[in-house]
Amino acid sequence: MLLKGKKILILGIANHRSIAAGIAKVCAAQGAQLALTYLNDRFLKSVEKIATDFENPLLLPCDVNQDDQVVALFDRIKEEWGHLDGLVHSIAFADQNDLKGSFEETSRDGFLLAHNVSAYSLPLLANHAKPLMAERGGSILCMSYLGGERVVTNYNVMGVAKASLEMSAKYLAASMGEHNIRVNIVSPGPIKTLAASGIAGFRSILDEVKERNPLKRNVDPNDVGNVSAFLLSDFASAVTGETIHVDAGYHILG
């Protein structure tokens, strides 16, 4: 049991296909106690369904764009648990119009929205988690994609937001290390999620990576959950500011 007795907060489950749902399942199987957030009542049902197999999980609402909801979330965690060992950030959003066409046409609002939700939310959440992690230390994870490291057609403003997310994770790793808080990046290959279905050309990318990558297969939320559980565990005690690609090796190709 990699995560026995660890208290882990996971933000970003939308439904059973979510990467965060895969991470939650592996963490629960490895003995972790879980707090799962849902964006609003529309998502509560599907989060409850996923949580039925878990041992008394905390289900809490959180829209990271609302500061008061973030404060209320960590007040509840403090009240119920007293401390936090892990935080998984699996949140992103961009206007669908900004996920296709010419990047130069991105609107000011669209650019700011994508960065607000997909990048700024990481330092925001990390700052609130800090007092609950400081003593024993903790592990923070965020989810990126190759399009944040190099250009992937149509990914556009989300790629720029992911670049910001990845550098945010590294600056957080540098700043929070003295409190024994580690911050790492998991970069999955393309996975068929609710969010992915909103991106132009996603289907063809899925097939292309499967044909080209070293393992000749697509990756799934369980693959991501396995690596995430490792990074959340004491087995990764000296790993911080690191990116692990869970992409069947695709990123090594030209």
Ligand SMILES: CCCCCCc1ccc(Oc2ccc(Oc3cccc(O)n3)cc2)c(O)c1
């Ligand atoms: C052209 C790139 C194909 C591979 C994309 C892999 C991927 C799939 C999903 C990802 O996560 C999101 C999350 C929200 C998001 O914004 C959305 C999603 C659906 C509708 C909408 O209005 N915005 C876009 C991507 C992501 O960051 C990366």
